[in-house]
Amino acid sequence: MKWLLGFQFSATFASVKRTIVGGSLMITVSLWWMFSCTKVKMEVPEPPMALCDSLNVFYTDTIKRIIEVKCAISGCHVTGTGIPGDFISYNGVKEKVDNGTFENKTLNIKDMPPAGPLPQDELNKIQCWLDAGAANN
Numbered sequence: 001m002k003w004l005l006g007f008q009f010s011a012t013f014a015s016v017k018r019t020i021v022g023g024s025l026m027i028t029v030s031l032w033w034m035f036s037c038t039k040v041k042m043e044v045p046e047p048p049m050a051l052c053d054s055l056n057v058f059y060t061d062t063i064k065r066i067i068e069v070k071c072a073i074s075g076c077h078v079t080g081t082g083i084p085g086d087f088i089s090y091n092g093v094k095e096k097v098d099n100g101t102f103e104n105k106t107l108n109i110k111d112m113p114p115a116g117p118l119p120q121d122e123l124n125k126i127q128c129w130l131d132a133g134a135a136n137n
Helices: 013-036 049-055 059-070 090-098 101-108 120-131
Strands: 002-004 007-009
Touching: 049 120, 059 090, 059 120, 090 101, 101 120
Parallel strands: none
Antiparallel strands: 002 007
């Protein structure tokens, strides 16, 4: 044991080294944990404008058919299910387009439809339709 400035020290160099290394590791792990957690928003890459120009996407010819097959089905976005959004009509779809949930859940988060994300060609068509103003045409 050694006395230094009135304090008694019994630690050996090895135990001091272990304490410093252990403390440094704990600080490093804590900092990594605090700053590595972020909310990640998955974004669909926007289709090139040339693609949108060549697709000629219209609600009645394209988007409505995708919605009828994948969204407005029994137990989902139809009247009487209690699920937000009645996609039987354009107005029901447009409400969700206007508040951003249609794009967010279909193109960004991709948790709709629940069976899994739409194929990329359908995602491109929806993105082009939204980019063009989501008209009822």
